[in-house]
Amino acid sequence: MTLDVIPIHVVPRHTGAALPGEPGLSGNAPPLLRELAEQVRHLLETGEPSAIDLSALPLTPADLDWLREKLGSGEIAVTLQAGGESTLDETACAGVWWVTHRNEQGAVASQFIEVAFVPELVKAHPADVAIGRERLEFMVSDL
Amino acid sequence: MQGPLIESLARQGVSRRTFLKYCATLASMMALPPAAGLAMAEAMAAARRPSVIWLPFQECTGCTESITRSHSPTLEGMIFDMISLDYQETLMAAAGHQAEEALHAAMKANHGKYLLIVDGSIPLGQDGAYSCIGGRSNLEILKEAAQGAAAIIAVGTCAAYGGIPKARPNPTGAVSVSDIVKDKPIVNIPGCPPVPVVMTGVLAHYLTFGSLPDLDDKGRPRAFFGETIHDRCYRRPFYDQGKFAKTFDDKGARRGWCLFELGCKGPVTHNACATAKWNGGTSWPVESGHGCLGCSEPDFWDAGDFYKALSVPAHPPTSVVAASVVGATAGAAAGFANRAKKNAARKARQPITVADLEK
Ligand code: SF4
Ligand code: SF4
Secondary structure, eight states: OOGGGSOOOOOOTTOSSOOTTOOOOOSOSHHHHHHHHHHHHHHHHHOOOEEEEGGGSOOOHHHHHHHHHHHOOOSOEEEEESSSEEEEEEOSSTTEEEEEEEOTTSOEEEEEEEESSSOGGGSOOHHHHHHHHHHHHHHHHTO | OOSOHHHHHHHTTOOHHHHHHHHHHHHHHTTOOTHHHHHHHHHHHHOOOOEEEEEEOBSOSHHHHHHHTOSOTTTGGGHHHHSEEEEETTTOSOOHHHHHHHHHHHHHHTTTTEEEEEESBEEOGGGGTTSEETTEEHHHHHHHHHHTEEEEEEEHHHHHHOTGGGSTTOTTOEEOHHHHOOSSOEEEEOOSSOOHHHHHHHHHHHHHHSSOOOBOTTSOBHHHHSSBTTTTOTTHHHHHTTOBOSSTTSHHHHTTOBOGGGTOOGGGOBOSHHHHOBTTTTBOTTTTTOOOOOTTSTTGGGSSOTTSOOSSOOOSSOHHHHHHHHHHHTTOSOOSHHHHHHTHHHHTTOOOOHHHHHO
16 A cells, blocks of 8 residues: 555645645745746856755645746756665756655655756766776776 | 764765765755755765764663664664764673773773763662663763763653653653753753654764754754644644544544644644654654654653643744745745755855855
8 A cells, every 4th residue: 555545635725725635836836936047047157056945945746846847847857876766857947957856765855956057966076986997997907 | 083974985885976965855854055965965074973972871772773773774874874883782792891891991082072872861769770780870870971072962852851761750760861961062852762864963963063053942953843743744734724633533534634633742842753754754643643742842741641632722823834935935945044044155145165054
C-alpha cells in the first residue's frame, strides 16, 4: 500500500472557498515570477547565481504546479544520483532551473528554483577532477 | 581530532555532491537562505572534527536509537563523521576500566574544547545512587565532564527538562542538565525521542560558525523549535474551518480532519516534526492519525490527558503565517521573519559567505 491510498485531503488555507480534495491556489505563486525576473536580471548583470527555497514558502501543491507549468520545460534535464535522486531541470526560461532533491527513500527533501548559468551541483569540483586525472594517468601508464 | 570532514566522507564513499546536496537541505530546514548551503558545505568540508564526549544517564536509549538508526545512514548518520566521538558507552567497544580510561583520556586531551552530549536525566535522590557508572553517580560524572566542555548539548527531553523520569511522583529525584550545570552554554534538543536532523543541524552550525545556534527561552535552537507543530501542520486548514475528528475512526478521522478534539497538543508544542517528519521523511505522528503528545515541552507527561482536548482554544492563526503571506506578496522570496533577517546579505546582492551568516 502506498501513502496515497490513505484519504488525506489537504485544503489550502488561503482560499476559503475551496472544498476538501480540490486544492486551490493561494495567490503566493505569481509574486515569485517577479522575484525570478529580478534574479535573472541580476545574473545577467553580475554573473552571480541565486535561488528561491520553495520548501520555506507557504505554497500549496497547486501553487507549485502552477509555477512549474508557467515556467515550462527547457532543453536540459539533469538527473543526479547522490544520496537519493535529484533532478535539476532547466525551465523554458534559460538560466532558471527547477531543482528537486529526494532522499534515499524517494521523499522530497528540499526543492529550489535556481537562477544560474549552470547549477553549482552539476559542475565537477577541481578536487574531484584531479582524482579523475590520476585515474586516467594510471590507465595510460598501463597501456 | 582528525582530518577534514570531506576526506573522511570520501573514504566512506560519500561523494562531494551528496554532501553538497545534504547541506542544501539542511540549510533549508534551518531556515537559512539557499546560498547558505554552499557556504556551509565549504566550511564544514574543511573543518576539523571536534572531539565529542557523549554521556548516557538515566535514559531508555531511545534518543541514541533515534539518532543512530535514522533511515538515511549517509545523512543523519553524517553527524558521526562530523565529530570525533571519543566516548559513547552504548556504541563503543571498550567496557569497564578500559572505558573509564578512555573517558578520562578524552577529557584530558581536549580539555576546554570538547563538546559534551548528554542524554538522560540526572537522579539526585539517595545521593544519586539510582544511576551510577563505574561506581560513580551521574551527578559526579556530569560535574566533572562539564568542567572541561566548551558547550553541552542536552539530547532528548530527559536531559533537557527531566523528561519521563521526572514525571510525578519523580521517584528518583530526576533533574535536567541545566538544573545542575550553570556556567556552560547548553543547547537543549528535546523530544521523546528528538528529531535526528536537529542534532545534525546544531553540529553543522557549530562546525560552520564556531558557535552555538540561536536559542529560545527554553534553550532550544530557534531554527527548529521556532514554530509550533500546529503552525506547520498540514491539517491546519481543517482546524481553521472547524472540522474536527471526534473519534479515531469516524468520518472526520478518515477524511484527515484536525485531531484537536482527540487531544492533539500541537498548538502548544514547539518541534520540527511537521516539517522534518520521521522515518526518513515518510510521515509523522499527526500524519499517521494520532495527535501530538507534546513531547518536546517540559513536563509533557504531566500536562494532562493525552486524549483530552487542550482546555484553552489554540491561539488565533499565528503571525508566522500572516507574515509569510505578506512577505510573498511583497515579492520577497523570504517569508519567515528569521529568514528575512539572515537574508539581508542576499537582498544587498552580495554573495553569501560564512562571515555574513554569522551576523
Ligand atoms: S490541533 Fe493538531 S492536528 Fe489539528 S491542526 Fe493543530 S497540530 Fe494539526
Ligand atoms: S508529534 Fe508531538 S509528541 Fe509526536 S514526536 Fe512530534 S513533538 Fe513529540
